[in-house]
Amino acid sequence: MLKKFTLKNYKNFKDEIMIDFENTAGYQFSTDCIADGTICKMLIYGRNATGKTNLGKALIDIYMTMLGGRRYIDTGVFLNADSLEEAAAFSYEFGFDGHTLIYRYARFSNQELKNEELIVDEKTIFRCDFENCIYDFVDLEYINAETASVDRYIQSMDVGDEEEIQEPKLPFLRWLISNVALNKDSVLIKLSNYARRMAIITAGNAMLRLPKRMNDNFYESLEDSARLKDLEDFLNEMGIECKLILKKLPDGQRELYFGHEKLVPFYETASSGTLALVNLYRRLIPISWEPSFIYLDEFDAFYHYEMAENVINYLKRRYPKCQIVMTSHNTNLMTNRFMRPDCLFILSRTGTLTSLCNATARELREGHNLEKMYISGEFEQYE
Amino acid sequence: MNNYQGEGRRRSQNLLIVEGNHEKNKLFWLIFKCFPEINIDMDEIWIYGTNIYQLYADIVKEYGEKWAEENDNIDLPFVVSKKQCPDMLRYKEDFTNIILVFDYERHDKKFSEKKILEMQKCFVDATDMGKLYINYPMIESYQHLRQLPDCDFAERKVPVALQPGKEYKSLVKKETIFRSIIDFPQKIDDLPTAKYQLADWVTKQRYVLTNQTYWKYMRDVFQQAIQHNICKANRIQFKQYDIPVGKYKESFERLDFTEILKIQNLASKDSTVGFIWVLNTCIFFIAEYNFTLVMKQREDYTYEAQNAT
Numbered sequence: 001m002l003k004k005f006t007l008k009n010y011k012n013f014k015d016e017i018m019i020d021f022e023n024t025a026g027y028q029f030s031t032d033c034i035a036d037g038t039i040c041k042m043l044i045y046g047r048n049a050t051g052k053t054n055l056g057k058a059l060i061d062i063y064m065t066m067l068g069g070r071r072y073i074d075t076g077v078f079l080n081a082d083s084l085e086e087a088a089a090f091s092y093e094f095g096f097d098g099h100t101l102i103y104r105y106a107r108f109s110n111q112e113l114k115n116e117e118l119i120v121d122e123k124t125i126f127r128c129d130f131e132n133c134i135y136d137f138v139d140l141e142y143i144n145a146e147t148a149s150v151d152r153y154i155q156s157m158d159v160g161d162e163e164e165i166q167e168p169k170l171p172f173l174r175w176l177i178s179n180v181a182l183n184k185d186s187v188l189i190k191l192s193n194y195a196r197r198m199a200i201i202t203a204g205n206a207m208l209r210l211p212k213r214m215n216d217n218f219y220e221s222l223e224d225s226a227r228l229k230d231l232e233d234f235l236n237e238m239g240i241e242c243k244l245i246l247k248k249l250p251d252g253q254r255e256l257y258f259g260h261e262k263l264v265p266f267y268e269t270a271s272s273g274t275l276a277l278v279n280l281y282r283r284l285i286p287i288s289w290e291p292s293f294i295y296l297d298e299f300d301a302f303y304h305y306e307m308a309e310n311v312i313n314y315l316k317r318r319y320p321k322c323q324i325v326m327t328s329h330n331t332n333l334m335t336n337r338f339m340r341p342d343c344l345f346i347l348s349r350t351g352t353l354t355s356l357c358n359a360t361a362r363e364l365r366e367g368h369n370l371e372k373m374y375i376s377g378e379f380e381q382y383e
Numbered sequence: 384m385n386n387y388q389g390e391g392r393r394r395s396q397n398l399l400i401v402e403g404n405h406e407k408n409k410l411f412w413l414i415f416k417c418f419p420e421i422n423i424d425m426d427e428i429w430i431y432g433t434n435i436y437q438l439y440a441d442i443v444k445e446y447g448e449k450w451a452e453e454n455d456n457i458d459l460p461f462v463v464s465k466k467q468c469p470d471m472l473r474y475k476e477d478f479t480n481i482i483l484v485f486d487y488e489r490h491d492k493k494f495s496e497k498k499i500l501e502m503q504k505c506f507v508d509a510t511d512m513g514k515l516y517i518n519y520p521m522i523e524s525y526q527h528l529r530q531l532p533d534c535d536f537a538e539r540k541v542p543v544a545l546q547p548g549k550e551y552k553s554l555v556k557k558e559t560i561f562r563s564i565i566d567f568p569q570k571i572d573d574l575p576t577a578k579y580q581l582a583d584w585v586t587k588q589r590y591v592l593t594n595q596t597y598w599k600y601m602r603d604v605f606q607q608a609i610q611h612n613i614c615k616a617n618r619i620q621f622k623q624y625d626i627p628v629g630k631y632k633e634s635f636e637r638l639d640f641t642e643i644l645k646i647q648n649l650a651s652k653d654s655t656v657g658f659i660w661v662l663n664t665c666i667f668f669i670a671e672y673n674f675t676l677v678m679k680q681r682e683d684y685t686y687e688a689q690n691a692t
Contacts, residue, residue: 361420362510363673369511377394378479378510 001038002194002293002323003093003100010088011054013351014080019059021323025342025357029366033343035321038095041312042325043339045374046347047383052327053202055347056295059325060200062092065105065113066174067196078109087114096190103173103191113169120187130169133157140176143188148180197292201283203276203299215267218282219254222246227286234281238314239307240274273302280311291319296326305332312338334371344370346382354382396473397428397480398460398513400438407484407522414669417602421672423480429473431463435485436493439502441466451501459483459513481513484665486521489651490546496648503644509668516665517640519647520545523552525663526561531607536615536661537624540650543657561604609666609677619643619660632674640664 001021008016021039033041046052079088091104105116118125125143127136135154140146153175177192222228223246232244243259244266256266270278280299284291300308308330315324316338334344334356341357341364348354357364359379364370373379401407408430415423433441445462446455459481460473475481483506488494499517506515518524520541528536545551613631616638618624626634643662651657670677 361422361673363671363675367508369508372476373479373510375394375476376396376479376510377477380395 001036001040001095003038003095004091005059005093006089006091006104007055007058008089009080009083009085010058010090011077011080012049012051013054013058014083015351017055017351017353019353023342023355023358025340025355027336027340027342027366029336030338030340030343032316032320033338033340038323039343040321040323041316041339042323042343042345043312043333044325044327044345044347044353045329045331045334046327047349050347050349051351052347053297055353056200056202056297056325056327058090059293059295060198061090061107062103063195063198065090065116065171066103066177066192068174078107094191094194096187096194099187101187101191105171113171116171116173118173126172128172130157135172143186144183145176145180145186145188148176153179194292197289198295199283199291199293200295200297201280201299202297203279203301215282216254218286219246219256221286222256223248223254230285231278231281234285235274235277238277238310239304240277242274271302273304273307276302277307277311291322293323294319294325296324298328299326300328300330300333303330305330308333309338331371331374334374336366336368336370341368341370346374346379348383352382354379358382392477394477394479395427396460396478397423398431398463398478398482399428400431400433400459400463400481400483400513402432402434402485410522410525410665411482413601414605414666417598417605418669418672418676420676421669429460431467433463434491434493435483435488435502436491436495436498438462438483439498451505457505457512475512480509481511482509482665482668483513483515484522485515485517486548487517487519487647487659488548489520489543489657489659500641500644500648503641507640509671514668514671515640516668517644518665519662520659521548521551522663522665523555524661525608525612525666526559527555527661527663528560528608528611529558530560531604533611536611537618539615539661540658541661543651543654543659605666605669606677608663609670612663612666613638613670613677615660615662616643616664619646619662631678635667635670635674 003020003022005019005021006016007013007018019042021042022037024034024037024039033039044052044055079085087106087108089104089106091102094101094103099121101121102119103116104119106114108114113130115127115129115131117127120143123142124138125140125145126138127134129135135150135157137148137150140148140150153170153172156170156175173188177188182189222231222244228244228246232242235242235244245257245259245263247255247257247263249255257263258266258269267275280296284294300311303311308328309332312326312333315322333339342355344356345353346356346359356370356374356379359382360373362378399408399411411428412425415421415425441462442450442457445465446457447453450457458475460475460478464471464473483502487499502515503517506513508514527539541551541554545554610631613635614624614626617626617634620638620642643664647659647662651659
């Protein structure tokens, strides 16, 4: 589980911002928002342009750092534009079966690492300073990785400038995981498994109407009538009553329709809410792996309030252990009926993230109307 | 200059609905001074003086006779502002605290068990629709302690026959240990011109520290008064005055103002032999805000206060 995340000098976060998933307040209600003493369902509010999406991108950064692959196309400015510091700092603290693992690194840009460091159970395992080419493999033995031929890694670092490679500084952690035979109980394997199963899903923007080819795989999976029925059931349960039909066209393409007296093409006619919901389904439900962490950005931007509730409750039932961080502007969800004051957060204009129970001296109780309190300014100092 | 900005919204306001008695404003003034954690600026408080039955009538006017039965979502800032300043309507969405403080006033000609019960049932949350605190028999009951601790407080009651309110006030004045300690800041406040001179003198004499101790001392007094009243409410509702150390919060959370009101109504029905349990609920606002304010660091304050005097 991810226990803490700290970020600095990234996009709009000039100063350090921290999410402490272990900072819970012992409420006896909505206990399904907590798993193993860690917040597993978090809902973040904040005024427009406070950085809710950026925070999600930052949280998921470890995925790309550890697993490589094409970093998502992000043309925006990487470093904070008001800071003179040259790198953005990321720090992740995990807990795996009683072991604490801290992986922190700094980046000059989306492509280039400045340094990285791994600490397990308060022991520094390695430190790499790519800027000054100083590599310190302090205690690889502690994680049973002493067999790693670090010379070859250093060699690979020493490439000429003329060679064009995608990522000039290959993170040592990534190299280590793929080049050393680690025990399956190893914390590194656990870390890698966690990172591999992280996802960010953005619902509230133009991504909704995807180019047709991106839907091909999805449509193909729907040829299985049970799958199609499952999607239909999902839509119905969440609040969209419809009947779906998949047809194979003469040219081999597949097309999804709403079943009426006449067939109505799905993607051309579906409402924004329906498309957003299908997008969520497509990204989450048919996948074969169990997600460890999901950042659902503006997940309910197009949803009726009841559908937003249905989706949250569904996610809680379906992914009880998965750490799901959601952002929303829908204050109707700011309620103790299915959330709790230590899992509801406000991201402020100054880049601080505060849970509701820490945003007032008042003792928050189950009976409190959190939405009304938020609107009337109870947490004003932290907005 | 642009003209994008419309009329700004003022949030984080506080509404205190009282009977217009100056004492009450002073009580809350003192509470907010002693408990700065509550973070309410006295200037931010909007005080509306009215009688509980007048307020009831105003609610009926806006929401109809059946407002209580129909569980209407009553917007008191709206009701009050519509009457007081119809050009500048206010809504509860802008208020973080709505507090109603009324005397039980059994002897009031307009007294109605039904109405007061409806009000008590409806107004239960200061952060939402508002919270009604009824003081038995009157606001002065918070001072009705003869010593600290005062074990006799458990059975302290006043006969219904003791009316009008003046009688009770003078009784409290006679019996209370509060008078001497509470006078100090009130005097400063009562002398607006001398206030600044005095403050200046206090600063020069480096008496600021003593002054600070005064608030801490009063905080301790309030904490004790609240604890006494929690015990008393427990006595009324559950017939058990003493609460074991460490169980105060639990006991406090079990209290039900509506049940207490029903018991008081029953006890005071008879105008000759009836009685009213002495109980002040409005100081429970502090306990409700954050219970740690009631129990925390008592010893320190007492110690400091004793040293200062």
